[in-house]
Amino acid sequence: MIPSPVHLDAATAAPLHPVARQALLAALDDGWADPDRLYASARRARQLLDAARGAAAETLGVRPDELSFTASGTTAAHSAVLGGLAGRRRAGAVLVHSAIEHSAVLHATQRHVSGGGAASEVPVDRLGRLDLDAWSRAVTEPGVALAALIAASHEVGTVQPVEAAAAACAAVGVPLYVDAAQVVARTPVPAGWSVLSASARKWGGPPGVGLLVVRKGTRWESPWPADEHESGRAPGTVNLPAVVAAAASLRAAAADAAAEATRLAPLVDRIRARVAAEVPDVEVVGDPERRLPHLVTFSCLYVDGEALLHALDRRGFAVSSGSSCTSSTLRPSHVLEAMGVLSHGNVRVSLHRDTTEADVERFLAELPGIVADLRAQAGVVGL
């Protein structure tokens, strides 16, 4: 019998929210025209875009003219980093960032450094928590143009001390960019940032929509060739049907966020406790308390991460991994590396609005046997 599929990788992409689906289908008919043209269908498209921007801005508690839609969360992160640095080039060329930023932020950082800029990386502890003292020292150094901190780790779920980090930045006049991809529509967005990015597919919006928010008064300069779309912040015409669906589902998911967090956090607690108790030689990583409500990560000693993903997939479970064998570069996750925790045999489980208690129970019932089988095949039982 083929097991029914259980999607446990919402941190990559959650299944489409029913509100997103409904809005997307409606907007395919009404939102195909270019919002910048001067005819009736274009005005209709403009109304849809303005309404989507207004809804998204209201949900995030920002002004509509501060929010731009981008072609992806990655593009929003690139724009946040490179635009934040470009706007502050007179203040300096140093980007301060945590060691556990998303790869999109680190790749933008590499671009900045290869172009003559500099970067200062701030470590985390074994639980993935930012070293606040080191952060405060780093942002106080001369020549810092921008600081970047992920709101909560996309790989291990540890929530970062964003407001304390923001206070350290504010004390020295350094703008803070927060990658909020895992917290928007999940938990309250912390205060104190100047630039923020998010990604619609994390909350059940369609793929290919990112959010870039630049607060009034922030020195930000587009790193892209000149283009008038999205207040000059995101070149190219937006994918309007997807944007409409993203904004509608953002509002719906944010309205349910507190209830969903209350429902999912105990399921994550259950996974943390049962995996640690029932799978031998496993390391459950990340902060057990200050963490995201929907995400948990663990590593199984002596198990090949790719083999574990495939074995889980054969049983219908979709999860992701930070193990090197599952990455295109064959390097272990920089997040697990920065924390100093086991990187092989790694599994990230992330829940969403369709995840049921029965899904979690089936995962917990099957995981110990799957890991035991892989260890038996590899001849590592009893090591």
Added chain:
Amino acid sequence: MTAPESPAGGEPDEIIDCLGQRCPLPVIALARRLPELPVGAVLRVLADDPAAAVDIPAWCRMRAQEFLGTNGPAHDIRRTQ
């Protein structure tokens, strides 16, 4: 090729060569061999998979063995129990 400089500042009691092996194989080789050595002995694992530099210290922590240090592909571990 010259022998890598010792991360621990001394010569190991034994060297196992896991160059070219992907994790978790170097960690498995370490877990097989170290218990066969006397307490106090130093084992050097040669492993060039980038994950080994993360996973060998993590294994030492999980198994309460002493991780002495890394130099290039050389990772030194002392059996403490």
